[in-house]
Amino acid sequence: xxxxxxxxxxxERGEALIMTASSPDLVTFGESMALLMPQENRTLEHxxxxxxxxxxxxSNLAIxxxxxxxxxxxxxxLGDDPLGRRIFKAIRGEGVxxxxxxxxxxxxxxxxxREEIAGRLAVHYNRKGSAASRIEPDDIDAAxxxxxxxxxxxxxxxxxxxxxxxxxxxxxKTAKEAGVKISFDPNLRLKLWxxxxxxxxxxxxxxxxxxxxxxxxxxxxxxxxxxxxxxxxRVRSLQAVTVIKSKGDGSLLMNDGTSAFIPxxxxxxxxxxxxxxxxxxxxxxxxxxxxxxxxxxxxxxSICGSLAVQSRGDWEALPDWRxxxxxxxxxxxxxx
Numbered sequence: 001x002x003x004x005x006x007x008x009x010x011x012e013r014g015e016a017l018i019m020t021a022s023s024p025d026l027v028t029f030g031e032s033m034a035l036l037m038p039q040e041n042r043t044l045e046h047x048x049x050x051x052x053x054x055x056x057x058x059s060n061l062a063i064x065x066x067x068x069x070x071x072x073x074x075x076x077x078l079g080d081d082p083l084g085r086r087i088f089k090a091i092r093g094e095g096v097x098x099x100x101x102x103x104x105x106x107x108x109x110x111x112x113x114r115e116e117i118a119g120r121l122a123v124h125y126n127r128k129g130s131a132a133s134r135i136e137p138d139d140i141d142a143a144x145x146x147x148x149x150x151x152x153x154x155x156x157x158x159x160x161x162x163x164x165x166x167x168x169x170x171x172x173k174t175a176k177e178a179g180v181k182i183s184f185d186p187n188l189r190l191k192l193w194x195x196x197x198x199x200x201x202x203x204x205x206x207x208x209x210x211x212x213x214x215x216x217x218x219x220x221x222x223x224x225x226x227x228x229x230x231x232x233x234r235v236r237s238l239q240a241v242t243v244i245k246s247k248g249d250g251s252l253l254m255n256d257g258t259s260a261f262i263p264x265x266x267x268x269x270x271x272x273x274x275x276x277x278x279x280x281x282x283x284x285x286x287x288x289x290x291x292x293x294x295x296x297x298x299x300x301x302s303i304c305g306s307l308a309v310q311s312r313g314d315w316e317a318l319p320d321w322r323x324x325x326x327x328x329x330x331x332x333x334x335x336x
C-alpha cells in the first residue's frame with residue numbers, strides 16, 4: 001500500500017473527517033494532477049507567471065456528477081504535499097466524497113503543464129513515480145465499490161503503471177462480482193504507453209464494461225482499422241451500452257442491437273477543449289443515475305461537454321443541474 005487512508009491522516013492532525021458509512025451511487029478513482037498554465041497566448045518558455053489549477057479525467061468526472069446533483073465518490077491517490085492537499089480539499093469542496101482517497105507520504109502529487117504553441121495545445125507531464133501511479137489493489141475499499149451503483153474507470157489509470165493497471169482490473173472484477181455496473185472510458189493516451197500495450201489492457205477491460213464510452217478515433221487505433229463496418233461489428237459484439245463520442249458531428253449510441261446518431265449540442269464559443277470528454281461522460285452517467293433512457297442521457301452528456309469547452313480549465317465550466325436542465329428543456333436564461 002502506498003500510504004494511509006486519508007481519514008487517518010486527518011485524525012492525526014486533529015482535523016475531523018468522518019468516513020461515510022454507505023457508498024455513493026458512483027465510485028471512481030485515478031490520478032488528479034496539479035496543473036500549471038501560462039497566461040493565454042503565452043508559451044511556458046516565455047511566461048512570466050503561471051496559473052495554478054488541477055485536473056484529471058476521473059476527478060473532473062466526479063466534480064461534474066456532483067454538480068449535477070449525483071452522489072459520487074473519488075478514491076484516488078495524491079501526495080501528502082501542499083499540491084495534493086489543495087486538490088483534495090478542492091474536490092471535497094465540490095461535494096465529492098473523498099473519504100476513501102489517499103494522501104501518501106511515500107510519493108508526490110503528479111504535475112502537468114499546458115501551453116498553446118502556434119494555435120495547438122501541448123501538454124507536458126511530470127508524473128513518473130507519482131502517488132497515483134503507485135496505487136495497489138489493497139488501497140481500494142472493496143465494500144465501498146460493492147455498495148455503489150456504478151464504478152467508473154478510465155484507461156489513463158491503467159496506463160500509469162503495472163500496479164495501477166492491476167488495481168483498475170481488481171476494482172472492475174470486484175464490481176462485477178457484486179452486480180455493480182461498470183463504466184469504462186478508454187481515454188487513450190499514447191504518451192503513456194504504446195498502442196500495443198494499450199490494446200492488451202483496454203480491450204479486455206471493454207469486455208467487462210456495462211457502459212463503454214470510447215471516441216471514434218480511439219476505436220480506429222484500438223481495433224487497428226479504418227474500416228467503419230469492422231469497427232462497428234466489434235462494438236456490437238460487446239455486452240455494453242456503447243456511446244461512441246465524436247463520430248462526425250455527434251455521438252453514436254449502440255444499445256441492444258440498435259444504433260442511433262445523436263448530434264452534438266452546439267457550443268456558443270470554444271475556449272478550451274480539454275475536459276470536454278469528461279464532461280460528456282459525467283452528463284451521460286448522471287442521466288443514467290437519474291433514470292433517463294440511454295438516448296436522453298447522451299443528450300445530457302452532449303450539453304455538459306458543450307458547456308465544458310466554453311471556459312478555460314479542465315472542469316471549472318462544468319454545469320450544475322439547473323443550467324443543464326434549462327438546456328434539456330430548451331428554457332430561457334433569466335439574466336435579472
